[in-house]
Amino acid sequence: MIIHTTTFLSGFEFPWDMSLIPEYFPVFYKPALMTLQITTFGILMGLILGLFAALLRISKFKILSAPARAYIWAIRGTPLLLQLLFIYFGLVNVVDIPRIPAAIIALGIHNGAYIAEIFRGSILAVDRGQREAAYSLGMTPWLAMKRIILPQAFKRSVPPLGNQFIIALKDSSLASAASVPELLLQARQLGSSTFSYMEMLFIAGIYYLIMTTALTFMVGRLEKRLSISDHRV
């Protein structure tokens, strides 16, 4: 029995060539920038769409809230990959959107729906006394929203937004399905040409971890800075 195990272990060879990792690591730099780029623009678009949709969604007028509701419902109810292919391949008869803008638009529209719900929750969580105090100073509803409600809502939004940004960064890997030269596509292409899939996926994983860690750190810093007014100095 003991001999058998020893034989098995001595026959075990490490199956991957770890020396490929430092060798190919720099090759992933440009695709990582692409990942960062489509994520950043996707998030920016998502923030704008999300704020807009959140404000419409909380309106008491159905004409305004119904479209926002429909948007959030449709986007949250279907996969991002489908939405991306819908924009890149599906719309090709109507408008031919190049792959990178298509990926950004898909990420933007997708994250907009989630960000809308984050903003909506934060707006509703602001104490109603704040609105009343603003109104009692003679503010119009819009001014009260802009000056009093939204600044407090944004602050509450930061932790869940940070979470959403990390999801967006990782979801950007789906853009590889539209041949956007980002991290995952690079890993798959190099994997198949070198027959060293694991090593290439490993490199991509390191890049993702570096970026998500940096993002987490930045959101944490922002949270701290925004909490100045809560601190008992």
Added chain:
Amino acid sequence: MIEIKKLSKWYGKLQVLKDINLSVAEKEVVVIIGASGSGKSTLLRCINFLEKPQKGSITIDGTLIDPKGKNLHLIRQEVGMVFQHFNLFPHKTVMGNVIEGLTQVKKVPFEEAEKEGKLLLEKVGLLDKADSYPSVISGGQKQRVAIARALAMNPKIMLFDEPTSALDPELVGGVLEVMQELAKEGMTMVVVTHEMGFAKEVADRVIYMDEGVIIEEGTPEDIFDNPKQERTKEFLSQIL
């Protein structure tokens, strides 16, 4: 200054205000007392339409409040309000709170607003807290900031909705002092409070409400020393 006519308000099926008529003269200090649930806070909040009454009319300084709310924000500039829970803006400093209405609603330039803000903070004794955030000052200080914030709009009327109810007992005095000072300066005031001492000393008229109806009104002497209605007597015997 304030004309309330046949005001009624329902929450669902529950009628909380029943056909209220009330007028407040310029420079008059009216104190509304009554048990919780009597409708006194609701009445006060109807005056600047934070609550929308279903029936009746309210005229402020000759302007009828339009129930559709077209002139609402203009009228509210004339009516300052102080809340039980202060409702200071937590993301703004004490000074920022006080001048918010001036700079954003009245579009007064910042330097000018700040000058006015300093005068008001001095008046409520909190000039040294100008750069603090609301989270670091006491409840009594918060309420004095809230009063300064309301006064900054230079209102014709001040409404107080149980301004001392959320305060620790030792902090009540400072807030009442500021209010008394204000009354002395001739501010038209409507105050909902449980502070009977304040009512006796400062009020020109005391109104006792119960179940959405004004049961009795008169000078503090009338109400506290010679109440005519049974319900008023009963209420006073419970709290005094």
